[in-house]
Amino acid sequence: MKLAAPLALALTVALALESTADARGPRDGKPWGRGTLMPNVGLGAGFSQDLSLVSIGLGASYFVANGLAFGLGVTDTIFIFSRSLRATYPGIEDQVATNMLRVMPTLQYVFWRSRWFSPYVFGGVGPVFLNHGGGTVGEWNAGPGAFIGLGGPVYLDLGVGFSARFPAESCNAAFYYDGPDAAGQVLDACSFRWGPRIGLVLAFGGGGGGGRSRRAPPPDPPPRTSPQTWEEPAPIETWEEPAPAPEAAPPAAEGPEPPPADASASEQASASEQASADDADAATTGDTTVTTEVQVEAPPRVIPDR
Template structure:
């Protein structure tokens, strides 16, 4: 039996590897989701009576579909009158009628559907008995299915399988039932039902958006006009700066020459003869033909 418990624990610890691969941002029970739960169950036996199970807990998803949690459970047993008469009042006074368990658990949601989500849970923890019957351990495995009831509310239906350990401690707690201790310390199973609320960590279901393709750049059509001429830098050498004009050396002022005397005409110094004006042909003067001289009229 111990080998079975160890093997089950190893399988449960290997679940995060696959759960992390299924992590995403739009399916239920993604990373960061808190899953409070309320459980209600019971059992019935024709000869021994029945029991009522009430539980509550919470699980936190550390990866998509994989959560760790803590669950509290209280089981109250109602024994039949037939059983009381069979064991007698002295023995019945030692039989615990209430069991309280504190169970750390692992939860693996196998399929994270929007409407249906099958899962597998595993837990191990202490069980406290009333009437001073001591403390023992218990492991449980619970396959089940969650159905969406609306929004973040889920209906949880499953089967609980479990067993108490160690066998010596269990037999010591139930020694008043000898030789039928297998009833309390053997393998047990039962149906489970409850309500589950998924809080936070979940977004609306929508397919992942595809990245838009990069925009294609289309160059503008070439113009029929020739490209404008680029200015050509002037290759002529820069002009040589003109030499500064030197001021004339300062010296004494030059004497002004005397005016030229005007000579008065006299018999000894007659004025210069003025050449006679050239005869200008008029309209009435005859013009000699080419090669001939004009006749000079006689003096009057």
């Protein structure tokens, strides 16, 4: 039930933005244009002496207008405490939050759409659900990035992400340990953080993420050539006497008209060349992209024993 409200809100916003985008005219054929769907898979990991974390995420972004995408992602993060930390804080794995489920609606804007370099900015805010009675807190993230074309349908996604959880009091309480020998906050998992974002994007279809471009109409067929008629020259009169002038020979029967020039062959060749050009454009970019993202994230800092 806790997920119903954010998911319903995300779906409502997506439908509203898509309806608005439909009135903004056709797609222009550039990468990351209206109608592009970009599903993604994210993997993250972080390691330290006392704590490790592993995260996996699934999501998708849809370009509701040229360069403007609305996305929704779900990420699950697991904290793994070291043996020494569990010995120092007995029962910590049962008191402190060890799992975070994040639901993050985002907006992404690609302000320069190019086949080889497309910089963008992104931002989002959403709920984070914590186990072991940690409740629900909020999280925001934002940052810059760029899609870099590597050739064909392959893009490199490079960026930097900044994030923090709020309110700080509620978030810190989820990582509070109350034991027989020590008590206090043991993990700093709620403060400001940043890290790199690295991924690969595979684009398939037509239009480069900007939808299939409109196929140009085939060129007009060449004009038909009208057959030429050859008139029989007039007979030459002779003035010799006394021989009578020869009779004029009857005009030769005209042969059948040559068939009109067949324009269908040239039309078919032009249409074939145009289809080949459209297929070549479709090979470079696409309406459906698959994103694999690897995010290196530092684990929360362990606060020294007080």
